[in-house]
Each structure stands twice: as structure tokens, then as C-alpha cells.
Amino acid sequence: MDAEMIIIDSDAGVMCARQKGRELAMAIGISGSDLTLIATAISEIARNIVQYAGQGEIEFRFVEGRGKRGLLIIARDHGPGIANIGQAMQDGFSTSKGMGLGLSGAKRLMDDFEIVSEVGKGTTISMVKWGRSS
Amino acid sequence: MDVPILKQGDYLIASILGALTDTALTRLQENLVRSVRKYRSKGVVIDVTVLDVMDSFAARTLRAITIMTRLLGARVVIVGIQPEIAFSMVQLGLNLEGALTALDLEDGLAMLKTADTKEQDRLRRHGR
Numbered sequence A: 001m002d003a004e005m006i007i008i009d010s011d012a013g014v015m016c017a018r019q020k021g022r023e024l025a026m027a028i029g030i031s032g033s034d035l036t037l038i039a040t041a042i043s044e045i046a047r048n049i050v051q052y053a054g055q056g057e058i059e060f061r062f063v064e065g066r067g068k069r070g071l072l073i074i075a076r077d078h079g080p081g082i083a084n085i086g087q088a089m090q091d092g093f094s095t096s097k098g099m100g101l102g103l104s105g106a107k108r109l110m111d112d113f114e115i116v117s118e119v120g121k122g123t124t125i126s127m128v129k130w131g132r133s134s
Numbered sequence B: 001m002d003v004p005i006l007k008q009g010d011y012l013i014a015s016i017l018g019a020l021t022d023t024a025l026t027r028l029q030e031n032l033v034r035s036v037r038k039y040r041s042k043g044v045v046i047d048v049t050v051l052d053v054m055d056s057f058a059a060r061t062l063r064a065i066t067i068m069t070r071l072l073g074a075r076v077v078i079v080g081i082q083p084e085i086a087f088s089m090v091q092l093g094l095n096l097e098g099a100l101t102a103l104d105l106e107d108g109l110a111m112l113k114t115a116d117t118k119e120q121d122r123l124r125r126h127g128r
Helices: A011-027 A034-052 A104-108 B021-038 B055-069 B083-092 B105-125
Strands: A006-009 A056-066 A068-077 A112-118 A122-133 B005-008 B011-015 B041-048 B075-079 B099-102
Touching: A006 A011, A006 A034, A011 A034, A011 A056, A011 A068, A011 B021, A034 A056, A034 A068, A034 A104, A034 A122, A034 B055, A034 B083, A056 A122, A068 B021, A104 A112, A104 A122, A104 B083, B005 B021, B011 B021, B011 B105, B021 B041, B021 B055, B041 B105, B055 B075, B075 B105, B099 B105
Parallel strands: B011 B041, B041 B075, B075 B099
Antiparallel strands: A006 A056, A056 A068, A068 A122, A112 A122, B005 B011
């Protein structure tokens, strides 16, 4: 697999993305509760795309590093962007429905998490879950 | 896919049959609250055994269902939370504060029955 992409423009897309993430993580030997953590993190960031940007995409890639394989998940949208990332990453901060745990929660569920956002241009979130040493 | 709601005596049982979209969850909330009113139910069991993900939206909806149902005079028990879902909920910082939980459907129904029996005893003691 080079990369797989899922268009996120509705809550059906959110569900599709979390199932795809689980499936791909399983393919590189990630198992057990990590699969649920990945699916949950995808659900949070995919919902953010639908709510704030209307549409976007989630790309999946296999990555290698530190003798491990991992699943890289990149969520991209061309929505309004986030003016204050520090604030958006705080627990309980939400400008919409939900419990304000979307971004901070997703970060806690994954091993690596990076967010780049520009107001008026959009947001890109990259996050990785690493498997066990191969 | 809608969640079927089964009426069993004084109770309603909603068994989630697979992954749910946010829309389906919101519909479950509306249908359950309406059914509690219609059937004058005393309790609701929501079985989440096969739910793939309990994210912030799902937890928020289940809490809302619990509160709304309580306002109508019925109890909600959420059953079947899997260990890995419990783990992800804690990592995410989610809780179902105020909601009753039980291991499975059987325990959930037993919990409702026990609560109802206690309630009836209390009412009887107070001479009603």
C-alpha cells in the first residue's frame, strides 16, 4: 500500500475512516486495545473536519522507524483553520457540539501528533500509532 | 442503520447492532425518549456490546439520553462496554457520569428490577 484516502464529507465518511484505520492497523500487526484507540482518534478528528470544514480527507500510510512499523494518519481540510491551536488543544474547549475533547483527546490516544493550521486556509493533522518492535 | 428498540414489560431494550453514525445515534436518542413516554417505561437498557468506538459524541449522546430519560421518570442502564472501549474512554477523558452501567443485558435488567422493587417497597412503607 502506498497510501489510501477517504473523503470525509459526512458522518458516514467518519465511520468509514475509522473502520479503514482499524483494518490497516491490523494489517501491520497492531492489535487489541490499540485498534480501538486508533479508531477513536480517527473518529474525533474526522468529526472535526465535518463540523468545522464541511469536507476534507484522511490519508493513511504505513511508516517505519525505530525498528517498528506504524500507521500514519493525515487529516486535511481547507476549512476556516484554527486561530489559536493552544486553546483548541485544551481539554473542554469546543466551539461546537461534542465535549471539547476532540483534538486533545486524539493526541492522547495516539503516539505522535502534529497539527498545522492556517486561518482561512485549513488544517492538517498528522498522527501515528506505532506497532510493537518487529 | 437504526437501532431497534424492543419493549419488554416495563422496560425498553435498545441493542446497538454495529458501528453507528452520529446521525443514527441522534435518532436513537429521539426514538428512545419518545418510546419511554409512549410505553410509560420504567427503565431502558442500552446494549453497546458491539459498538466499535465510544468517542466524545457517542458519550455525550448517551449522557443526554440518560438525563432526558430520567426527566421522564425512567432509569437507563448502559451495558456491554468492552474492556478496550473502557480503556479508550479513560484515555480520552470521557465518562458517563450519572449513568448506571452493568456488565451485560442480563445484569442490566436485574439492576432495573432491583431498583423498581426497592422503589415499590419504599412507596408501600409510606402508605401509598
